[in-house]
Amino acid sequence: GQSLEQPSEVTAVEGAIVQINCTYQTSGFYGLSWYQQHDGGAPTFLSYNALDGLEETGRFSSFLSRSDSYGYLLLQELQMKDSASYFCAFQAGTALIFGKGTTLSVSS
Amino acid sequence: NAGVTQTPKFQVLKTGQSMTLQCAQDMNHEYMSWYRQDPGMGLRLIHYSVGAGITDQGEVPNGYNVSRSTTEDFPLRLLSAAPSQTSVYFCASSRGTSDHRELFFGEGSRLTVL
Numbered sequence: 001g002q003s004l005e006q007p008s009e010v011t012a013v014e015g016a017i018v019q020i021n022c023t024y025q026t027s028g029f030y031g032l033s034w035y036q037q038h039d040g041g042a043p044t045f046l047s048y049n050a051l052d053g054l055e056e057t058g059r060f061s062s063f064l065s066r067s068d069s070y071g072y073l074l075l076q077e078l079q080m081k082d083s084a085s086y087f088c089a090f091q092a093g094t095a096l097i098f099g100k101g102t103t104l105s106v107s108s
Numbered sequence: 109n110a111g112v113t114q115t116p117k118f119q120v121l122k123t124g125q126s127m128t129l130q131c132a133q134d135m136n137h138e139y140m141s142w143y144r145q146d147p148g149m150g151l152r153l154i155h156y157s158v159g160a161g162i163t164d165q166g167e168v169p170n171g172y173n174v175s176r177s178t179t180e181d182f183p184l185r186l187l188s189a190a191p192s193q194t195s196v197y198f199c200a201s202s203r204g205t206s207d208h209r210e211l212f213f214g215e216g217s218r219l220t221v222l
Contacts, residue, residue: 008148030209031209033209033210035211040145040196040216041215041216042198042213042214042215042216043151043198043200043211043213044213045209045210045211045212048209048210050209087150087151089151091209094139094156094158094164095141095153095156095164095166096141096153096202096209096211097153097167098143098150098151098152098153099150100148100149100150101150101151
Protein backbone atom coordinates (compact mmCIF):
# COMPACT_ATOMS: atom_id res chain seq x y z
CA GLY A 1 0.00 0.00 0.00
CA GLN A 2 0.87 3.65 0.06
CA SER A 3 1.38 5.56 3.28
CA LEU A 4 3.35 8.29 5.00
CA GLU A 5 4.18 8.38 8.69
CA GLN A 6 5.18 11.47 10.63
CA PRO A 7 5.01 12.40 14.33
CA SER A 8 1.77 14.02 15.40
CA GLU A 9 3.35 16.69 17.61
CA VAL A 10 6.71 18.34 18.17
CA THR A 11 7.55 21.09 20.67
CA ALA A 12 10.57 23.39 20.77
CA VAL A 13 11.71 26.78 22.04
CA GLU A 14 12.57 29.89 20.11
CA GLY A 15 16.01 29.83 18.56
CA ALA A 16 16.27 26.05 18.64
CA ILE A 17 16.52 23.55 15.79
CA VAL A 18 13.82 20.95 15.18
CA GLN A 19 13.61 18.01 12.82
CA ILE A 20 10.33 16.55 11.57
CA ASN A 21 10.70 13.05 10.19
CA CYS A 22 8.68 11.37 7.48
CA THR A 23 8.80 7.75 6.40
CA TYR A 24 6.89 6.58 3.38
CA GLN A 25 5.79 3.47 1.61
CA THR A 26 4.83 3.46 -2.05
CA SER A 27 5.41 1.39 -5.14
CA GLY A 28 6.28 4.31 -7.39
CA PHE A 29 8.15 7.30 -6.01
CA TYR A 30 8.93 10.62 -7.68
CA GLY A 31 9.89 12.79 -4.75
CA LEU A 32 8.90 14.16 -1.35
CA SER A 33 7.23 17.53 -0.81
CA TRP A 34 6.74 19.52 2.39
CA TYR A 35 3.91 21.92 3.19
CA GLN A 36 3.16 24.32 6.03
CA GLN A 37 -0.30 25.17 7.32
CA HIS A 38 -1.13 27.89 9.85
CA ASP A 39 -4.30 27.63 11.94
CA GLY A 40 -6.29 25.64 9.38
CA GLY A 41 -5.55 28.09 6.58
CA ALA A 42 -4.37 27.27 3.08
CA PRO A 43 -1.37 24.89 3.06
CA THR A 44 1.67 26.41 1.39
CA PHE A 45 4.53 24.66 -0.36
CA LEU A 46 7.91 24.67 1.41
CA SER A 47 10.29 22.35 -0.43
CA TYR A 48 10.72 19.33 -2.64
CA ASN A 49 13.34 16.57 -2.86
CA ALA A 50 13.55 14.30 -5.87
CA LEU A 51 17.08 13.07 -5.26
CA ASP A 52 18.96 11.98 -2.15
CA GLY A 53 20.48 14.74 -0.13
CA LEU A 54 19.77 18.07 1.46
CA GLU A 55 17.88 21.01 -0.06
CA GLU A 56 18.24 24.33 1.75
CA THR A 57 15.86 27.27 1.59
CA GLY A 58 16.73 29.91 4.15
CA ARG A 59 16.06 28.62 7.68
CA PHE A 60 14.38 25.50 6.31
CA SER A 61 16.10 22.44 4.88
CA SER A 62 14.71 19.16 3.63
CA PHE A 63 16.48 15.85 3.31
CA LEU A 64 15.69 12.68 1.43
CA SER A 65 17.08 9.14 1.48
CA ARG A 66 15.35 7.08 -1.20
CA SER A 67 17.06 3.86 -0.11
CA ASP A 68 15.64 4.27 3.42
CA SER A 69 12.24 5.65 2.26
CA TYR A 70 12.85 8.48 4.67
CA GLY A 71 12.97 12.22 4.69
CA TYR A 72 12.95 15.07 7.15
CA LEU A 73 12.29 18.78 7.38
CA LEU A 74 14.81 20.76 9.43
CA LEU A 75 13.81 24.12 10.84
CA GLN A 76 16.59 26.28 12.25
CA GLU A 77 16.53 29.42 14.39
CA LEU A 78 12.95 28.73 15.33
CA GLN A 79 10.58 31.66 15.62
CA MET A 80 7.12 31.85 17.17
CA LYS A 81 5.64 32.24 13.70
CA ASP A 82 6.92 28.75 12.82
CA SER A 83 4.19 27.29 15.05
CA ALA A 84 2.08 25.49 12.48
CA SER A 85 1.29 22.08 11.03
CA TYR A 86 3.77 20.52 8.63
CA PHE A 87 2.88 17.86 6.08
CA CYS A 88 5.02 15.59 3.98
CA ALA A 89 3.57 14.34 0.70
CA PHE A 90 4.51 12.19 -2.25
CA GLN A 91 3.17 11.86 -5.75
CA ALA A 92 1.34 8.60 -6.40
CA GLY A 93 0.59 8.35 -10.09
CA THR A 94 -1.04 11.67 -10.95
CA ALA A 95 -2.11 12.55 -7.40
CA LEU A 96 -0.33 14.04 -4.39
CA ILE A 97 -0.87 12.03 -1.19
CA PHE A 98 -0.31 13.69 2.19
CA GLY A 99 0.72 12.45 5.60
CA LYS A 100 -1.42 13.25 8.63
CA GLY A 101 0.73 16.18 9.61
CA THR A 102 2.96 17.24 12.50
CA THR A 103 1.90 20.09 14.76
CA LEU A 104 4.90 22.18 15.78
CA SER A 105 4.55 24.36 18.88
CA VAL A 106 7.27 26.94 19.47
CA SER A 107 7.45 28.55 22.90
CA SER A 108 9.44 31.50 24.17
CA ASN B 109 -3.67 36.98 -10.07
CA ALA B 110 -6.20 35.75 -7.53
CA GLY B 111 -4.72 32.22 -7.52
CA VAL B 112 -7.20 29.57 -6.36
CA THR B 113 -10.58 30.88 -5.25
CA GLN B 114 -13.10 28.80 -3.33
CA THR B 115 -16.71 29.64 -2.55
CA PRO B 116 -18.47 29.57 -0.20
CA LYS B 117 -16.08 29.92 2.75
CA PHE B 118 -18.67 28.62 5.20
CA GLN B 119 -21.81 26.52 4.69
CA VAL B 120 -24.29 24.71 6.93
CA LEU B 121 -26.43 21.97 5.40
CA LYS B 122 -29.04 19.60 6.64
CA THR B 123 -28.66 15.87 6.11
CA GLY B 124 -29.84 14.93 2.63
CA GLN B 125 -29.38 18.34 1.05
CA SER B 126 -27.16 18.76 -1.97
CA MET B 127 -24.75 21.55 -2.74
CA THR B 128 -21.79 22.52 -4.90
CA LEU B 129 -18.47 23.87 -3.69
CA GLN B 130 -16.95 26.11 -6.32
CA CYS B 131 -13.26 26.29 -7.20
CA ALA B 132 -11.66 28.53 -9.81
CA GLN B 133 -8.03 29.23 -10.67
CA ASP B 134 -6.59 31.90 -12.93
CA MET B 135 -3.09 30.45 -13.36
CA ASN B 136 -3.92 28.30 -16.41
CA HIS B 137 -3.09 25.17 -14.43
CA GLU B 138 -4.01 21.86 -16.02
CA TYR B 139 -4.14 19.89 -12.78
CA MET B 140 -6.81 20.53 -10.14
CA SER B 141 -7.83 18.55 -7.09
CA TRP B 142 -10.08 18.49 -4.05
CA TYR B 143 -9.01 17.48 -0.54
CA ARG B 144 -10.87 17.20 2.71
CA GLN B 145 -9.22 17.84 6.04
CA ASP B 146 -10.47 16.37 9.30
CA PRO B 147 -8.79 16.58 12.72
CA GLY B 148 -5.91 14.12 12.96
CA MET B 149 -6.47 12.83 9.42
CA GLY B 150 -4.36 15.19 7.37
CA LEU B 151 -5.40 16.03 3.82
CA ARG B 152 -7.22 13.28 1.98
CA LEU B 153 -7.70 13.40 -1.77
CA ILE B 154 -11.31 13.24 -2.98
CA HIS B 155 -11.12 13.75 -6.76
CA TYR B 156 -8.67 15.22 -9.21
CA SER B 157 -8.44 16.30 -12.83
CA VAL B 158 -5.49 16.46 -15.22
CA GLY B 159 -7.32 18.66 -17.72
CA ALA B 160 -10.68 19.73 -19.07
CA GLY B 161 -12.96 16.75 -19.57
CA ILE B 162 -10.80 14.40 -17.49
CA THR B 163 -11.48 13.48 -13.86
CA ASP B 164 -10.48 10.63 -11.59
CA GLN B 165 -11.12 9.39 -8.07
CA GLY B 166 -8.80 9.90 -5.16
CA GLU B 167 -8.65 8.25 -1.74
CA VAL B 168 -12.15 9.14 -0.48
CA PRO B 169 -14.49 9.76 -3.48
CA ASN B 170 -17.76 8.31 -2.17
CA GLY B 171 -20.58 10.83 -1.88
CA TYR B 172 -18.91 13.39 -4.13
CA ASN B 173 -19.05 14.19 -7.84
CA VAL B 174 -16.84 16.44 -9.94
CA SER B 175 -16.71 17.72 -13.49
CA ARG B 176 -14.17 19.76 -15.44
CA SER B 177 -15.75 21.57 -18.36
CA THR B 178 -13.14 24.35 -18.44
CA THR B 179 -9.49 24.65 -17.44
CA GLU B 180 -10.39 27.29 -14.83
CA ASP B 181 -13.21 25.63 -12.89
CA PHE B 182 -13.47 22.41 -10.88
CA PRO B 183 -16.68 22.24 -8.83
CA LEU B 184 -17.27 19.60 -6.16
CA ARG B 185 -20.84 18.36 -5.72
CA LEU B 186 -22.24 16.73 -2.60
CA LEU B 187 -25.18 14.67 -3.80
CA SER B 188 -26.90 13.97 -0.48
CA ALA B 189 -25.03 15.47 2.44
CA ALA B 190 -24.29 13.34 5.50
CA PRO B 191 -22.87 14.37 8.90
CA SER B 192 -19.70 12.41 8.01
CA GLN B 193 -19.06 15.00 5.30
CA THR B 194 -18.63 17.74 7.88
CA SER B 195 -15.11 18.87 7.09
CA VAL B 196 -12.88 21.57 5.66
CA TYR B 197 -12.53 21.26 1.90
CA PHE B 198 -9.51 22.52 0.00
CA CYS B 199 -9.16 22.94 -3.73
CA ALA B 200 -5.63 22.88 -5.15
CA SER B 201 -3.99 23.21 -8.55
CA SER B 202 -0.57 22.72 -10.11
CA ARG B 203 1.14 23.60 -13.37
CA GLY B 204 1.99 20.20 -14.73
CA THR B 205 -0.16 17.25 -15.54
CA SER B 206 2.57 14.81 -14.50
CA ASP B 207 4.59 16.73 -11.91
CA HIS B 208 2.62 17.83 -8.86
CA ARG B 209 5.40 18.61 -6.44
CA GLU B 210 3.98 22.05 -5.74
CA LEU B 211 0.26 22.54 -5.24
CA PHE B 212 -1.41 25.93 -4.85
CA PHE B 213 -4.29 25.79 -2.39
CA GLY B 214 -7.42 27.85 -1.95
CA GLU B 215 -8.40 29.20 1.49
CA GLY B 216 -10.83 26.36 2.16
CA SER B 217 -14.57 25.86 2.48
CA ARG B 218 -15.84 24.92 5.92
CA LEU B 219 -18.89 22.68 5.71
CA THR B 220 -21.11 21.55 8.56
CA VAL B 221 -23.80 18.95 7.96
CA LEU B 222 -26.46 18.71 10.68
